[in-house]
Amino acid sequence: MAAKTRVCVKINGEQLEFLCEPRQSLLECLRDILGLTGSKEGCNDGNCGACSVLLNERVVNSCLVLGVEVDGQEVTTVEGLADWRGLHPLQQAFLDHAALQCGYCTPGILIASKALLDREPNPSEDRIRTWLAGNLCRCTGYDKIIRAVQDAVGRIAQPREEVKR
Amino acid sequence: MALVWVPSMMRDLTRGQDRVHAPGETVAEVLDALEKTYPGFKDRLLVQGQLAPGIMATVDGKRALRGLQQQVAEESEIRFLPTMAGG
Amino acid sequence: MSKDKRSTPEVTDYEVVGTRPQRHDAPDKVTGRALFGADTNLTGMLCGKMVRSPHAHARIRSIHTARAASYPGVYAVVTAQDFWWAKDRGTNPDESGETIKYLHENMLAQEKVLYVGHPVAAVAANSPHIAEEAAKLIEVQYEVLPAVTDVREAMKPDAPLLHEHLVTQSLSKPVQKPSNIGSHFQNLKGNPTQSFSQADLVVEREFTTSTVHQGYIEPHACTVWWTVDGDLKVWTSTQGAFGMRDQLAKLLSLPMSNIHVIPLEVGGAFGGKLPIYIFLEAVAALLSRKASRPVKMTMTRAEVFLATNPTSGAYMKVKMGATREGRITAVQAELYFEAGAYPSADVIGYLGFATAYMFAPYEIPHGQIDAYDVVVNKPRTAAYRAPGVPQANFPVEQLIDEMAVRLAMDPIEFRLQNVVREGSELLNGTTHGNIGAEEVLRAAQSSNHYRTPLAGPNRGRGVAQGYWGNWGARSSCTISVNGDGTANLVTGSVDLSGTRTTIAMQAAEVLGISPDRIQSNVGDTDSIGYTEMSGGSRTTFATGIAAITAARDVIAQMRGRAALLWGVEVQDVTFERGIFVTRRSGEKQMFFAEVAGKIAETGGAVTGTGNVDPQGWGGAFGMHIVDVQVDPETGKVDILRYTAVQDVGKAIHPSFVEGQIQGGAVQGIGWGLYEGYQYDTRGDMLNPGFLDYKIPTATDVPMIETILVEVPGPNHPFGVRGVGEVPIIPPPAALANAIYRATGVRVADLPMTPVQVLEAMGVI
Amino acid sequence: MKAFDYLAPTTVEDVLAALVGKGDRVRPLAGGTDLIVQMRRGALEVDAVVDVKKIPELNGIAYRPGEGLTIGAAVPCHRIVEHPDIMKMYPGLVDAVALIGGTAIKGRATMGGNLCNAAPSADSIPAMIVLGGTCHIAGPAGMRTMPAELFCKGPGETVLGREELLVSVHFPPPKSRFGACYLRFIPRHEMDIAVVGVGASVALDPDWARITMARVALGAVGPTPILAETVGTSLKGKEPSEASFAEAARLAQEAARPITDMRGTEAQRRHLVGVLTRRALRGALERAKGGRSGGR
Numbered sequence A: 001m002a003a004k005t006r007v008c009v010k011i012n013g014e015q016l017e018f019l020c021e022p023r024q025s026l027l028e029c030l031r032d033i034l035g036l037t038g039s040k041e042g043c044n045d046g047n048c049g050a051c052s053v054l055l056n057e058r059v060v061n062s063c064l065v066l067g068v069e070v071d072g073q074e075v076t077t078v079e080g081l082a083d084w085r086g087l088h089p090l091q092q093a094f095l096d097h098a099a100l101q102c103g104y105c106t107p108g109i110l111i112a113s114k115a116l117l118d119r120e121p122n123p124s125e126d127r128i129r130t131w132l133a134g135n136l137c138r139c140t141g142y143d144k145i146i147r148a149v150q151d152a153v154g155r156i157a158q159p160r161e162e163v164k165r
Numbered sequence B: 001m002a003l004v005w006v007p008s009m010m011r012d013l014t015r016g017q018d019r020v021h022a023p024g025e026t027v028a029e030v031l032d033a034l035e036k037t038y039p040g041f042k043d044r045l046l047v048q049g050q051l052a053p054g055i056m057a058t059v060d061g062k063r064a065l066r067g068l069q070q071q072v073a074e075e076s077e078i079r080f081l082p083t084m085a086g087g
Numbered sequence C: 001m002s003k004d005k006r007s008t009p010e011v012t013d014y015e016v017v018g019t020r021p022q023r024h025d026a027p028d029k030v031t032g033r034a035l036f037g038a039d040t041n042l043t044g045m046l047c048g049k050m051v052r053s054p055h056a057h058a059r060i061r062s063i064h065t066a067r068a069a070s071y072p073g074v075y076a077v078v079t080a081q082d083f084w085w086a087k088d089r090g091t092n093p094d095e096s097g098e099t100i101k102y103l104h105e106n107m108l109a110q111e112k113v114l115y116v117g118h119p120v121a122a123v124a125a126n127s128p129h130i131a132e133e134a135a136k137l138i139e140v141q142y143e144v145l146p147a148v149t150d151v152r153e154a155m156k157p158d159a160p161l162l163h164e165h166l167v168t169q170s171l172s173k174p175v176q177k178p179s180n181i182g183s184h185f186q187n188l189k190g191n192p193t194q195s196f197s198q199a200d201l202v203v204e205r206e207f208t209t210s211t212v213h214q215g216y217i218e219p220h221a222c223t224v225w226w227t228v229d230g231d232l233k234v235w236t237s238t239q240g241a242f243g244m245r246d247q248l249a250k251l252l253s254l255p256m257s258n259i260h261v262i263p264l265e266v267g268g269a270f271g272g273k274l275p276i277y278i279f280l281e282a283v284a285a286l287l288s289r290k291a292s293r294p295v296k297m298t299m300t301r302a303e304v305f306l307a308t309n310p311t312s313g314a315y316m317k318v319k320m321g322a323t324r325e326g327r328i329t330a331v332q333a334e335l336y337f338e339a340g341a342y343p344s345a346d347v348i349g350y351l352g353f354a355t356a357y358m359f360a361p362y363e364i365p366h367g368q369i370d371a372y373d374v375v376v377n378k379p380r381t382a383a384y385r386a387p388g389v390p391q392a393n394f395p396v397e398q399l400i401d402e403m404a405v406r407l408a409m410d411p412i413e414f415r416l417q418n419v420v421r422e423g424s425e426l427l428n429g430t431t432h433g434n435i436g437a438e439e440v441l442r443a444a445q446s447s448n449h450y451r452t453p454l455a456g457p458n459r460g461r462g463v464a465q466g467y468w469g470n471w472g473a474r475s476s477c478t479i480s481v482n483g484d485g486t487a488n489l490v491t492g493s494v495d496l497s498g499t500r501t502t503i504a505m506q507a508a509e510v511l512g513i514s515p516d517r518i519q520s521n522v523g524d525t526d527s528i529g530y531t532e533m534s535g536g537s538r539t540t541f542a543t544g545i546a547a548i549t550a551a552r553d554v555i556a557q558m559r560g561r562a563a564l565l566w567g568v569e570v571q572d573v574t575f576e577r578g579i580f581v582t583r584r585s586g587e588k589q590m591f592f593a594e595v596a597g598k599i600a601e602t603g604g605a606v607t608g609t610g611n612v613d614p615q616g617w618g619g620a621f622g623m624h625i626v627d628v629q630v631d632p633e634t635g636k637v638d639i640l641r642y643t644a645v646q647d648v649g650k651a652i653h654p655s656f657v658e659g660q661i662q663g664g665a666v667q668g669i670g671w672g673l674y675e676g677y678q679y680d681t682r683g684d685m686l687n688p689g690f691l692d693y694k695i696p697t698a699t700d701v702p703m704i705e706t707i708l709v710e711v712p713g714p715n716h717p718f719g720v721r722g723v724g725e726v727p728i729i730p731p732p733a734a735l736a737n738a739i740y741r742a743t744g745v746r747v748a749d750l751p752m753t754p755v756q757v758l759e760a761m762g763v764i
Numbered sequence D: 001m002k003a004f005d006y007l008a009p010t011t012v013e014d015v016l017a018a019l020v021g022k023g024d025r026v027r028p029l030a031g032g033t034d035l036i037v038q039m040r041r042g043a044l045e046v047d048a049v050v051d052v053k054k055i056p057e058l059n060g061i062a063y064r065p066g067e068g069l070t071i072g073a074a075v076p077c078h079r080i081v082e083h084p085d086i087m088k089m090y091p092g093l094v095d096a097v098a099l100i101g102g103t104a105i106k107g108r109a110t111m112g113g114n115l116c117n118a119a120p121s122a123d124s125i126p127a128m129i130v131l132g133g134t135c136h137i138a139g140p141a142g143m144r145t146m147p148a149e150l151f152c153k154g155p156g157e158t159v160l161g162r163e164e165l166l167v168s169v170h171f172p173p174p175k176s177r178f179g180a181c182y183l184r185f186i187p188r189h190e191m192d193i194a195v196v197g198v199g200a201s202v203a204l205d206p207d208w209a210r211i212t213m214a215r216v217a218l219g220a221v222g223p224t225p226i227l228a229e230t231v232g233t234s235l236k237g238k239e240p241s242e243a244s245f246a247e248a249a250r251l252a253q254e255a256a257r258p259i260t261d262m263r264g265t266e267a268q269r270r271h272l273v274g275v276l277t278r279r280a281l282r283g284a285l286e287r288a289k290g291g292r293s294g295g296r
Helices: A026-033 A089-096 A106-119 A125-131 A143-157 B027-037 B041-045 C026-031 C080-086 C100-107 C128-136 C192-197 C241-252 C281-291 C301-307 C350-357 C389-406 C411-417 C437-445 C499-511 C539-566 C592-596 C654-673 C731-743 C754-760 D012-019 D035-041 D077-081 D084-089 D091-097 D111-117 D124-130 D229-235 D242-255 D266-288
Strands: A005-011 A014-020 A052-055 A058-061 A074-076 B002-005 B019-022 B055-059 B077-082 C046-052 C058-064 C074-079 C119-125 C139-144 C181-189 C201-209 C221-226 C232-236 C259-263 C295-298 C314-322 C328-340 C366-375 C459-468 C475-481 C487-491 C518-522 C573-576 C579-582 C588-591 C607-612 C620-630 C637-647 C704-709 D005-007 D026-029 D048-051 D061-064 D068-072 D134-139 D142-147 D152-154 D165-171 D178-185 D196-204 D211-219
Touching: A014 A026, A026 A052, A052 A106, A058 A106, A089 A106, A089 A143, A089 C026, A106 A125, A106 A143, A106 C026, A125 A143, A143 C654, B002 B027, B019 B027, B027 B041, B077 C350, C046 C128, C046 C281, C046 C301, C058 C119, C074 C080, C074 C128, C074 C281, C080 C100, C080 C281, C100 C241, C119 C128, C119 C281, C181 C350, C192 C314, C192 C328, C192 C366, C201 C389, C221 C281, C232 C241, C232 C281, C241 C259, C241 C281, C281 C295, C314 C389, C328 C350, C328 C389, C350 C366, C350 C389, C350 C459, C389 C411, C389 C459, C389 C731, C411 C437, C411 C459, C437 C459, C437 C620, C437 C637, C437 C704, C459 C731, C475 C499, C475 C539, C487 C499, C487 C539, C499 C518, C499 C539, C539 C573, C539 C579, C539 C588, C539 C592, C539 C607, C579 C592, C588 C592, C620 C654, C620 C731, C637 C654, C637 C731, C654 C704, C654 C731, C731 C754, C754 D266, D012 D026, D012 D048, D012 D134, D012 D165, D026 D035, D061 D084, D068 D084, D068 D111, D077 D084, D077 D091, D084 D091, D091 D124, D091 D178, D091 D196, D091 D266, D111 D124, D111 D165, D124 D178, D124 D196, D124 D211, D178 D266, D196 D266, D211 D229, D211 D242, D211 D266, D229 D242, D242 D266
Parallel strands: A005 A074, B002 B077, C046 C295, C232 C259, C328 C366, C487 C518, C637 C704, D005 D048, D026 D048
Antiparallel strands: A005 A014, A052 A058, A052 A074, B002 B019, B055 B077, C046 C119, C058 C139, C074 C119, C181 C366, C201 C314, C221 C232, C221 C295, C314 C328, C459 C620, C475 C487, C475 C607, C573 C579, C579 C588, C620 C637, D061 D068, D068 D165, D134 D142, D134 D165, D178 D196, D196 D211
């Protein structure tokens, strides 16, 4: 076992520390060290987007970031989308539009969509599709995902309601 | 007597007939009767006394869930088809 | 499947069925809480890693594991030697239709490796990186043999034999000479040869399709713990927990009751995670036993491509004849499907489906199909959504289009002229039951899409249809009533796409309560009766019937409780729309929740059970319409508009039905335009990753419009048919027909990549 | 993946010190989208990676009207494609950098990494070449520069010595009546590696009638991106017309040295070089004439 490095990072708003080897990806650190298994491994080479997280508010493939690289930075994962008020409007839109089937790509797609809507309040269908091109979904054919993201645009403008469950 | 549809690759045994009649109250009995008339018939369909894996019998259009023990009526039609399940 | 009376559903005025409630498991899946195959973490858990063959075909000379075994952090190493009991197992398939010897050999090679990626050993270590390092220390010496990856090459007399003793299985006179042809079967109806000579028009072409992968985003993953007391606990991502349990019982010679399979959420499967072939679980079990620790095994994406079970590539020759008036007179087809490294398990049955369904939309008086299962040095092939049918449908629907063009007929009109109806006989000798073939064609014809003319250069519109017979099989469900009027429902059906909800909705309809009052769960193999795998478009049909049966059982018991409370006989209590009613000694009513509140004091728990094996399910048709634009300079195909019309029987949850159709259509589009295994001359796969195995991205497809036709299916109380398989069938041919109309050329090989299109157009 | 050490120096000097005497066992790490994949696949084994993202010189974008544009080698693609000056003044560069991977890849991948990875199909390199990019390289002997078209030596091979570091790429200020465009062909609509990529730039005379300068660079049709010099020579002094572009396309096809691999055939690639050269020249011309959005 190679020597471990201490990493201090803010994850989903919480300041955390962990020890990892340089060869461990951010995805491995999230899943295996921190128990945040919401981010998924689909390809481990940056081609599926299931591991998408926000690193300093930018979408990245966490499989292509080393855990040691995030020292001093800020990470948001799917676990950080909902808060005490309930689900994020995107999450609720995904439920309402049945925009998921197996749910495996869903965390990455939610994260990527959030990054888009945080930047561009009213993206076109083409823009959403291009933005999400690196997030593969094999179940839905994308249709309902695109509709859910479009619909979330309107909801984000509204105050977040308390949500059941 | 039950009407049995002869799988096309077994018609060398039935002199080219695509359907034949045979008596019996179960699929097994019908096969026994066919074996007498067309020796070798059972060998093609059975492995160790059971329908070969990959082959199912249908009686009157329904899969014979009891296999060889499935009841056969006087006017029944019996077919042997590749099993189809899954997906 | 045949001779069912044209049925009407028992109820048509629904409260729950046909609505769109929120999915029970969706909050878990949008918040990251849902646990998938790789999400299990147990104390002391080790990571397992396979050692895989770099050769497509080789004899194993020796395996040396000592260096790996002594590597720090390594707890166990296994090879085929550890399956010592597997040696003597014969090649006769067992009742599951699978040859246990092949299953063993595919999991850990014994004497030969038959494809690149074939496992030869495995290690378990205390971190995935250590396991990977240790795996590299296992020394395997191979004698490399010539490899064959193409069915046509594999059938040549001088082709290298994968299995020295493999003889072709068929119903004809037994053959003795070994070959790479695992089986041959035939459907014959009438006299096609004679009928072709009388046809006015005969079209005939050769077609190929590539090996394609189901492409689920979640790689295979499991955690297995063989405890010291001899119990085996298996957490895994599978389409069937019970099938997995039964296969493991056979592979490991354990009693079924000692094996506990806990199905986790499945990150996509599409036939690729059927429990028929086992890749990891049994090996993880051996590692766990040796290490006395739980062992997690996960595949990399490359391993998924190289060494799971993609679906067959095919070589096909198809011929069809018709009269001048457009009536099909005869068909003939030869299908050669890749089995991969071992003959297909019979239960996989894709040749059965392909031959039964390829011509199923058409009334065909004379026909012959010969189908061959051919072993090649590729991973073992298996089901992928409507197994076998997309391949075989591709030629048929292109030839149908070609005939329509040559007879100057509208392609839907031509299909209507030959449409099947109840009682029409398929080429395998079965007859269609209650079907909606004509309804689907008419709905497509009158759709907004089809009625809107397509204008512009290099554009074309194609149509194609497909049929899937659907499935029934065993399902179990229990429903326990709670004192507050809610209920807990458990089934054995792994939920791939929302079936927790579609099943609960059917129970809710019977119970007269809202579906969100039912907590719908997937049980493990200890908590529910045997349930067949989720596949074949069976779950909403068969497990739905189990739930309806369980719900009716609940109502029957609760009528008894109501009778007790009212002091009347049970036959004096009726149940209508969620309310128990008696008219004996004055009308009295109690809501479901009221009776539920009294179950504790009227005899204890109420649990309804449904253990079913429903028969007589109804098949389904789908017709797709696609508009494309082809760049004549690059050969690239852009999809402008897409509509999928399908007979869904009854849509329990229309959003989920639409989702199934959209997802299936886009998989079919991938199959048609982008996807395919590529090999070098040594039999090594060139593209085992999502960069070069190209599944459609969000930018490759438009919105997929859906039109749900509801011709109630037989033998289901609400008229459910299956939905999931049909939509993957038509897209390749629909696209090919659209490309033809845009360019004037026919592409007969899948995928129809830009280079294929340019070559067909004669540009390069 | 084999174990390795991680260093994150904050100066170029410290990076160079870390590289000294290590051969190819120590590698700079920028976005990591190629490097980490190669290491994980076992194609590359290193003793250490040197994270260069904390070094100011490698992380800046500087544009000054008279001087041009300098992009640090570790600047991620998203910053390039969203930079207002670059969008306005160097749309041809945005064409190419926007095509590097999907959103998440662009959040991490760098143009410098794209260059140093030296894939024949790298999208940004033909664009750098036609924009007259110059690579600034730091090494034990100090700084040196290298035109972008000379940077790559073969697949995965560059002029960088084992102890050198790419610091930045500089682009001259665009001349008047100048336009550039990069196009690639892929089977899908996003996410693929280029089957063929073509960058083109043209400058027009003050009468907007003749081409005073043209450059065409080809990707994925040779062991390195190729500057098709005959095309520039042929177009110089000509009217920008379909006829002159057709001749340019023919010369570009001659300059291409395509092979057949899993991503395309030789014939397809040669054909596409012609198609894309014409289209990229049209795009560049449109931008030169002032339609800055130009392109496809």
